[in-house]
Amino acid sequence: MEHEVIARCRSVAECTEEPGFTTRTFLSPPMHEVHQRLRAWMEQAGMSVRIDSAGNLRAAYSAAQPGAPPLFLGSHLDTVPHAGAFDGILGVVLAVALVEKLAGRRLKFSIEVVGFSEEEGVRFGVPFIGSRAFIGEEVADARVSDAIRAFGLDPTSIADARAAGNALGYLEFHIEQGPILESLDLPLGIAESIAGQSRLAVTFQGRQNHAGTTPMSLRRDALAAAAQWICAVEREAGATAGLVATVGRLEVEPGATNVIPGAARATLDVRHADDAVRCLAVERFLRSARQLAQWRGLSVSSEPLLDQPAVAMDAAFVAALEQAVTGSHYPLHRMTSGAGHDAMVVARRMPAALLFLRSPGGISHHPDENVLPEDVAAALTVGMHFLEQMEARLG
Amino acid sequence: MEHEVIARCRSVAECTEEPGFTTRTFLSPPMHEVHQRLRAWMEQAGMSVRIDSAGNLRAAYSAAQPGAPPLFLGSHLDTVPHAGAFDGILGVVLAVALVEKLAGRRLKFSIEVVGFSEEEGVRFGVPFIGSRAFIGEEVADARVSDAIRAFGLDPTSIADARAAGNALGYLEFHIEQGPILESLDLPLGIAESIAGQSRLAVTFQGRQNHAGTTPMSLRRDALAAAAQWICAVEREAGATAGLVATVGRLEVEPGATNVIPGAARATLDVRHADDAVRCLAVERFLRSARQLAQWRGLSVSSEPLLDQPAVAMDAAFVAALEQAVTGSHYPLHRMTSGAGHDAMVVARRMPAALLFLRSPGGISHHPDENVLPEDVAAALTVGMHFLEQMEARLG
Numbered sequence: 001m002e003h004e005v006i007a008r009c010r011s012v013a014e015c016t017e018e019p020g021f022t023t024r025t026f027l028s029p030p031m032h033e034v035h036q037r038l039r040a041w042m043e044q045a046g047m048s049v050r051i052d053s054a055g056n057l058r059a060a061y062s063a064a065q066p067g068a069p070p071l072f073l074g075s076h077l078d079t080v081p082h083a084g085a086f087d088g089i090l091g092v093v094l095a096v097a098l099v100e101k102l103a104g105r106r107l108k109f110s111i112e113v114v115g116f117s118e119e120e121g122v123r124f125g126v127p128f129i130g131s132r133a134f135i136g137e138e139v140a141d142a143r144v145s146d147a148i149r150a151f152g153l154d155p156t157s158i159a160d161a162r163a164a165g166n167a168l169g170y171l172e173f174h175i176e177q178g179p180i181l182e183s184l185d186l187p188l189g190i191a192e193s194i195a196g197q198s199r200l201a202v203t204f205q206g207r208q209n210h211a212g213t214t215p216m217s218l219r220r221d222a223l224a225a226a227a228q229w230i231c232a233v234e235r236e237a238g239a240t241a242g243l244v245a246t247v248g249r250l251e252v253e254p255g256a257t258n259v260i261p262g263a264a265r266a267t268l269d270v271r272h273a274d275d276a277v278r279c280l281a282v283e284r285f286l287r288s289a290r291q292l293a294q295w296r297g298l299s300v301s302s303e304p305l306l307d308q309p310a311v312a313m314d315a316a317f318v319a320a321l322e323q324a325v326t327g328s329h330y331p332l333h334r335m336t337s338g339a340g341h342d343a344m345v346v347a348r349r350m351p352a353a354l355l356f357l358r359s360p361g362g363i364s365h366h367p368d369e370n371v372l373p374e375d376v377a378a379a380l381t382v383g384m385h386f387l388e389q390m391e392a393r394l395g
Numbered sequence: 396m397e398h399e400v401i402a403r404c405r406s407v408a409e410c411t412e413e414p415g416f417t418t419r420t421f422l423s424p425p426m427h428e429v430h431q432r433l434r435a436w437m438e439q440a441g442m443s444v445r446i447d448s449a450g451n452l453r454a455a456y457s458a459a460q461p462g463a464p465p466l467f468l469g470s471h472l473d474t475v476p477h478a479g480a481f482d483g484i485l486g487v488v489l490a491v492a493l494v495e496k497l498a499g500r501r502l503k504f505s506i507e508v509v510g511f512s513e514e515e516g517v518r519f520g521v522p523f524i525g526s527r528a529f530i531g532e533e534v535a536d537a538r539v540s541d542a543i544r545a546f547g548l549d550p551t552s553i554a555d556a557r558a559a560g561n562a563l564g565y566l567e568f569h570i571e572q573g574p575i576l577e578s579l580d581l582p583l584g585i586a587e588s589i590a591g592q593s594r595l596a597v598t599f600q601g602r603q604n605h606a607g608t609t610p611m612s613l614r615r616d617a618l619a620a621a622a623q624w625i626c627a628v629e630r631e632a633g634a635t636a637g638l639v640a641t642v643g644r645l646e647v648e649p650g651a652t653n654v655i656p657g658a659a660r661a662t663l664d665v666r667h668a669d670d671a672v673r674c675l676a677v678e679r680f681l682r683s684a685r686q687l688a689q690w691r692g693l694s695v696s697s698e699p700l701l702d703q704p705a706v707a708m709d710a711a712f713v714a715a716l717e718q719a720v721t722g723s724h725y726p727l728h729r730m731t732s733g734a735g736h737d738a739m740v741v742a743r744r745m746p747a748a749l750l751f752l753r754s755p756g757g758i759s760h761h762p763d764e765n766v767l768p769e770d771v772a773a774a775l776t777v778g779m780h781f782l783e784q785m786e787a788r789l790g
Binding site: 176177178179180183195197199209210211212213214215216217218221223224226227228230231234237238243244245246247248249250252255256257258259260261267269271305337338339340362364365 | 571572573574575578590592594604605606607608609610611612613616618619621622623625626629632633638639640641642643644645647650651652653654655656662664666700732733734735757759760
């Protein structure tokens with residue numbers, strides 16, 4: 001069945017706004033075809049399918065008794081530009097395969113597979129439209145409402161996207177999108193939390209000058225200062241367990257071969273599972289920027305762009321997932337998710353858990369993104385164990 | 396007279412392509428007005444004026460005897476965009492003032508003041524059009540010929556720009572455009588050479604990855620590598636007397652806040668009076684790039700963009716300039732010019748020397764560019780001593 005899961009993901013990757021690539025933003029035209037293909041597999045597994053007014057695809061597999069609480073399984077259907085075939089969609093296809101493996105057997109809870117309409121934030125720069133509507137948050141501003149209407153849905157009915165109040169919780173399968181599991185030679189990892197994140201703009205202001213006539217000792221080179229700071233950030237981040245810090249953008253002014261840079265504008269992205277560690281690290285990075293700027297006779301300024309606390313996954317759900325992993329005889333590995341996922345949003349409303357599948361080469365958001373059949377098989381086995389645990393718990 | 400020199404420079408700065416700034420490229424329309432204003436001062440000083448077919452303004456002050464050799468004095472008339480009022484033009488105005496100070500007295504040599512039409516290379520990306528035509532080099536490609544024709548001159552007559560074969564040499568006055576004289580509290584400096592220059596493109600290629608999901612230990616961050624290299628370049632350049640090395644451009648790919656940079660493209664500008672020192676330094680910089688790239692598991696490539704040897708000023712002319720400085724009771728300071736000047740080109744054809752005037756704040760290529768009246772007075776005094784030296788030498 002793992003090969004079928006992979007084949008289905010690759011089939012959905014054909015639905016794209018841009019021929020030759022996989023690019024599928026919030027409720028863009030190819031999303032109709034995504035819904036159609038998934039609907040066929042869902043109905044074949046005995047589920048009843050609807051599309052809610054936030055554009056989420058919802059497939060219900062009823063319980064043995066009416067009125068039983070639902071367990072939600074899912075992930076997102078949208079992609080980044082020039083995406084791979086597994087980010088998001090794998091979690092939906094895998095959930096459908098789990099229901100298929102039940103082969104008609106009914107449980108003490110219903111299962112609802114959710115394909116969220118939007119997670120990546122590409123179309124409007126605002127992520128998690130699908131999962132935020134699912135937990136009842138306000139998402140339908142004018143542009144989102146227009147997009148919903150253009151897709152043939154009614155934004156005024158968006159309350160129909162809300163999850164039932166008596167839900168057991170939410171389980172998401174997702175590729176890791178990083179190299180950790182591969183480096184540890186592990187198929188699966190349990191995210192026990194999603195890292196908090198700080199983003200800042202940091203600008204060094206020096207003195208633009210002639211590269212030929214200004215001796216090294218009389219320079220106030222903004223790029224040299226930024227470079228020294230980037231080295232300090234890398235060194236300090238590497239010395240703190242679990243901390244990642246990235247300077248992803250650096251713009252140099254005026255940016256001419258023969259002119260000493262007068263200004264260097266950097267961005268800094270800092271993440272850690274523990275908010276206190278993260279905030280202390282940001283303070284340390286800014287202090288080292290100020291110190292080296294002062295030492296060099298430059299000025300430095302910073303502006304916070306984002307300060308997002310860490311989100312813990314539900315302890316009981318994580319424990320159940322651990323039992324499912326060990327019960328399936330796979331090695332146990334708890335980790336922090338460095339990226340945001342729908343589970344992070346859904347966790348505000350109900351118990352949530354997140355199971356990572358190894359990403360070969362750590363590659364994601366790229367056409368070479370991949371997943372191994374044996375890891376999909378592992379996830380299916382663990383998923384079935386998880387359903388059995390829930391069944392036993394409701395005993 | 397020093398105040399008059401400064402006032403004339405500021406008057407010429409009004410001739411511009413761009414109101415509110417001083418921007419005057421090769422044979423642009425405002426150059427007509429520059430010629431007109433200078434011509435008036437030149438004729439008033441007893442000189443006969445012509446414009447050669449390269450657009451250079453030429454003003455001859457005849458000797459006591461016909462057929463005497465000429466001494467050339469001058470600099471350039473064009474500017475960078477948003478320039479100051481002294482780069483180039485000061486050398487021409489100062490030369491006219493020297494002739495004016497002769498008050499009709501004739502010497503054993505004639506004096507020809509040259510206002511070169513082009514030095515900065517702004518209009519066509521190729522510098523020194525005026526001085527290269529002056530030494531008889533081929534400059535009139537299709538674009539240059541069109542510009543000459545559009546200005547009302549005849550490019551087929553460009554041989555009329557060539558300097559006479561029996562010239563004594565060329566003396567140029569120019570603002571330093573750097574902070575060295577000011578830092579030493581000196582009005583004047585004698586350039587004994589013009590630094591050689593290497594320009595290179597250096598590209599670090601790492602692995603683009605997710606800033607949240609990739610631990611510090613598994614990154615191949617191209618920007619972090621470039622930053623470490625920039626620090627090494629700065630440190631090594633600072634440890635070598637007279638060496639300057641500048642990374643003026645740095646482009647980061649993909650340049651997103653939450654993506655580890657996959658590539659960083661830098662430029663490197665290296666200058667020194669001694670070509671061997673410069674070439675060794677470039678080798679050392681590239682070796683350190685390769686070493687740290689290897690250590691980090693990245694690749695690095697480099698491409699030479701320019702390799703321009705140092706140019707020595709004429710020893711006898713430099714000695715005469717030294718005698719003029721000490722004879723005027725100013726402190727003596729020999730230095731290397733970190734920037735190229737017309738004197739560097741003219742030196743290929745005849746003895747040349749270059750006298751720098753202090754640049755307040757080291758500022759140039761900027762509207763705040765300035766020169767002090769007392770330093771202009773010093774240059775005039777030294778210039779008159781230099782003329783006396785030449786006169787004595789022809790004794």
